[in-house]
Amino acid sequence: MNHTDKNKQEEKDLIEELQEEITEIENEEGQIDEEKLEEAQNPEEYKCKDMLAKVSADFDNFKKRVDRDRDDMIFFLKNDIFKKILPRIDDLDRIIKNTPEELKENALYEGVVSMQNKFLSDLEKMWVKSFVSIWEKVNPDMHDVMTMVPWKEEGIIFDEFEKWFMLWDRVLRHAKVIVWAWL
Secondary structure (H helix, E strand, O other), X not given: OOHHHHHHHHHHHHHHHHHHHHXXXXXXXXXXXXXXXXXXXXXXXXXXXXXXXXXHHHXXXXXXXXXXXXXXXXXXXXXXXXXXXXXXXXHHXXXXXXXXXXXXXXXXHHHHHHHHXXXXXXXXXXXXXXXXXXXXXXXXXXXXXXXXXXXXXXXEEEEEEEOEEEEOOEEEEOEXXXXXEOO
């Protein structure tokens, strides 16, 4: 092969390579895709941008996971503290509920009611809320059924031993309830 033939072959190979590169950067409509063109011109820069995007996404996921883990840790720490306080609130509820009518005008009774209201107000400031379940339908996510009593409507709560409480949007303690049921 002489020198001229060799040059022609090199030109032909170069033209084929260019046509292949153009085909690679064209989109479905046959137009040049700017992103693919930039990638073909600067492959190292494109790889850096791609790596930067991945690292940025990983960092965002890391921040979200740390925030979620922090919230979980705070919930479990508060949960531990509140579970020790809630039985005292239950005791106050029982005192108020079982006080005879003739003693309800007493200053001691009014002090107990005031103390319970302050406890509940303080808990609400710490995002803990209590709910009354009487006359509602049983929900296994919120209620623990202690016993059932025969009645014509099934699954309706008619008394509760303990109220249920939530901290933020999570159940802190399930209500312990008595339910009507067909027996």
